[in-house]
Amino acid sequence: MVIVDYGMGNLGSIFNMLKKIGVPAEISSNKKVIAEAKKLILPGVGSFDNAIKNLTSLDLMNILNKKVLEDKTPILGICLGIQLFTKRSDEGVLQGLGWIDAETVSFLKYIDIKAMKVPHMGWNSIKVQRKNPLMDQIDGDLRYYFVHSYFVKCNDHNDSIALTNYGIEFTSSIQKENIFGVQFHPEKSHRFGMQLLANFAGI
Numbered sequence: 001m002v003i004v005d006y007g008m009g010n011l012g013s014i015f016n017m018l019k020k021i022g023v024p025a026e027i028s029s030n031k032k033v034i035a036e037a038k039k040l041i042l043p044g045v046g047s048f049d050n051a052i053k054n055l056t057s058l059d060l061m062n063i064l065n066k067k068v069l070e071d072k073t074p075i076l077g078i079c080l081g082i083q084l085f086t087k088r089s090d091e092g093v094l095q096g097l098g099w100i101d102a103e104t105v106s107f108l109k110y111i112d113i114k115a116m117k118v119p120h121m122g123w124n125s126i127k128v129q130r131k132n133p134l135m136d137q138i139d140g141d142l143r144y145y146f147v148h149s150y151f152v153k154c155n156d157h158n159d160s161i162a163l164t165n166y167g168i169e170f171t172s173s174i175q176k177e178n179i180f181g182v183q184f185h186p187e188k189s190h191r192f193g194m195q196l197l198a199n200f201a202g203i
Contacts, residue, residue, distance in 0.1 A: 031060065034063050039203070106150050121146065126142045
């Protein structure tokens with residue numbers, strides 16, 4: 001498992017959570033290491049355009065496209081990471097990776113900011129839409145930790161595997177073939193997050 005280091009992620013927390021559940025992982029921006037990875041995690045904290053600029057300046061775009069689109073290597077995008085999978089974002093002007101038919105949109109367009117605070121921050125439930133390996137063996141009221149002002153709006157609803165309500169019902173997890181993404185932070189979500197990461201490791 002390789003956690004892609006492009007200068008924008010909550011890398012240490014993800015690494016520590018994987019270590020806690022016994023999943024070998026390393027943090028790297030080395031193209032050779034990424035090329036040999038059996039699974040990838042693309043984390044992210046910060047702005048959309050800066051993330052795309054960092055991926056470009058580190059010359060990681062081509063290797064990531066090859067791994068994900070050609071080699072079909074499983075990848076998990078976390079928070080900003082899932083947003084980078086989309087075609088574009090309200091947060092910036094640069095194109096996203098475009099791996100899923102979706103765009104990243106602002107809560108400010110959809111909710112009453114007098115009633116709901118932006119960013120959406122804290123614990124919230126998710127509602128699983130279809131059976132998928134990421135949510136396997138996770139029972140009960142599935143609650144995860146969120147911190148975000150933008151969310152992924154899927155044009156193909158089949159790509160959305162879980163929804164969350166925060167003034168609007170939005171996609172909080174996606175899957176398209178080998179591409180997985182979560183808007184929340186599993187590394188901050190205790191037992192539910194540990195099981196989700198273990199599930200991804202087992203794919």
